[in-house]
Amino acid sequence: MNNRKLKQLFASAQKDAAPAPPEDFAADVLRVIHREPAAPPETVSIFDQLNLWFPRLALAASAVIVVCIALDYGLMAVGVPSLSDGAAQLSAQWLLTPTGL
């Protein structure tokens, strides 16, 4: 089978006519659509949107946690108090004093 013959086959097949849609095809489609349990296409609830975004949000949250832990270890290594120490110090000095909250 050479290229010319293959091209000839494609050219002839291109001329093959498709079946005509039945008269009531559009009405049939509409009937199926009316039976659809889903809401109209323009209404997307906040829960649907959250659902769509969930994998990305979960990934972003995990990335933030990993960055925080890495930062904490990094700061500890250079002698800066860790985040948990910092938070304890903050609450002891400012929040839990007799004049604080």
Place this chain on the structure above:
Amino acid sequence: MTGRLSLNSTETVTDDAELLERIRGGATDDFAEIVRRHQSRVFAILHRYERDAHKVEDLAQETFVKAWRALGQFDGRAPFEHWLSRIAARVALDHLRREKRRQNEIGLPELGDDALDWLRSDDEKNELDARGAAELLDLAMRELSPADRVVITMQELEGRSVKEIAAAIGASGVAVRVRAMRARAKLRQALEKMAKENL
């Protein structure tokens, strides 16, 4: 395909975008006009992958129902018919995957005498009629994977660009080019095999 929709006595809508806006606004029955405008094109696309007219009708219905469900995702940047054609190509791809499994169970239909004669002939002037050519291609393309078949059909029979095919099947342009090249080689082999087997 009718180009105009009479919505009431004083108003007509010729533009798809305007009509789609009305549908999104709640005029769901206007979707019938969208179907009427594009049904011939959708039938023509699906007929490239399925010879049975009843099955083509079912697939066309599936295409429009999917388009309806996804209407919220249509952003109007490309013409609606391009977007709809992509949905039709994906419906065809899913159909071919289902048929591939079935084909393994029931086998292939036989080739007609005219197509066989043409296949064996070396005479360049010998031409095969459109229907015979489509049937022969349909049979040979069953040797291809569904994705290969969609790529070669869109490229050779529908005259689509690599970019359009890539968008329809969700692949890169390079992947489409490579797939098209391999598919053409496989198709040629399948046709040669058919000619030899039927000697």
